[in-house]
Amino acid sequence: MTVRLRPILAAAFTVAGLVLIAIAALHYARAARGQSEGREAFERRLAGGYTPVSQSTTRRDDLPRAAALPAQAGYPFGQPIAKIRIPAAQMDWVVFGGTDDATLEKGPGHVPGTAMPGSDGPPQNCVITAHRDQHFRHLGWLRKGHVIELETTAGTKRYRVVSREIVTPKTVRVLNPTPKPRLTLITCYPFTYIGSAPKRLVVVAEPIARVTRPRAVVAPATR
Numbered sequence: 001m002t003v004r005l006r007p008i009l010a011a012a013f014t015v016a017g018l019v020l021i022a023i024a025a026l027h028y029a030r031a032a033r034g035q036s037e038g039r040e041a042f043e044r045r046l047a048g049g050y051t052p053v054s055q056s057t058t059r060r061d062d063l064p065r066a067a068a069l070p071a072q073a074g075y076p077f078g079q080p081i082a083k084i085r086i087p088a089a090q091m092d093w094v095v096f097g098g099t100d101d102a103t104l105e106k107g108p109g110h111v112p113g114t115a116m117p118g119s120d121g122p123p124q125n126c127v128i129t130a131h132r133d134q135h136f137r138h139l140g141w142l143r144k145g146h147v148i149e150l151e152t153t154a155g156t157k158r159y160r161v162v163s164r165e166i167v168t169p170k171t172v173r174v175l176n177p178t179p180k181p182r183l184t185l186i187t188c189y190p191f192t193y194i195g196s197a198p199k200r201l202v203v204v205a206e207p208i209a210r211v212t213r214p215r216a217v218v219a220p221a222t223r
Helices: 002-045 101-106
Strands: 080-086 091-097 125-129 147-152 155-167 182-189 199-207
Touching (some): 147 182
Antiparallel strands (some): 080 091, 147 155
16 A cells, blocks of 8 residues: 555655746746836836836735835835846846735835935935845845945936844834935845744945046146
8 A cells, every 4th residue: 555655645746846846937937027027117117107006915925015104195006116236236126116915026115105216305214125035135145335226217326235234023113214315125034044034134225425526627728
């Protein structure tokens, strides 16, 4: 009886493994398609507005979903609102408005109620989050001094990483408004943890001041 069960169990485990691989492949394929469509939509948005869409309520992981302040009227849920580039972490992604699972599957999501990418003034703190096994899987590579670029319809802003820390999901202070402009990136931690990770990695960056060089004065030619 045991001998007969072996091939059956082997076949069952093989099928189960293939199903899991197919599910993972579909997940990453949807993410790739979301980024491709998001890039096209972002390029179109550079020339025009966006159309707000409804936000899904499903949740895959315990990432920040909203700040203490409410989202502004007409917030672009699910729409591409920026591009984030981090050469040191080999990251180049389209950022979408909102943090529901459907949005985070497409790419990093902006936390509603925090400062919009590219905006000036309160609440100053722009928070972007993504899953540790997808678009922010290299976030742990960042160290102080690394440069982050955030492109929006208003132009491209450059930031420099000033700190990183490990916190619990209940540490909501990282979402709070700040007195000065700040870019906060959050993902679950540890990266290799199986299941819902118990910690969060928070990377904070501040704008790089633009240096204006004085124009050289050319002396008039003498005869």
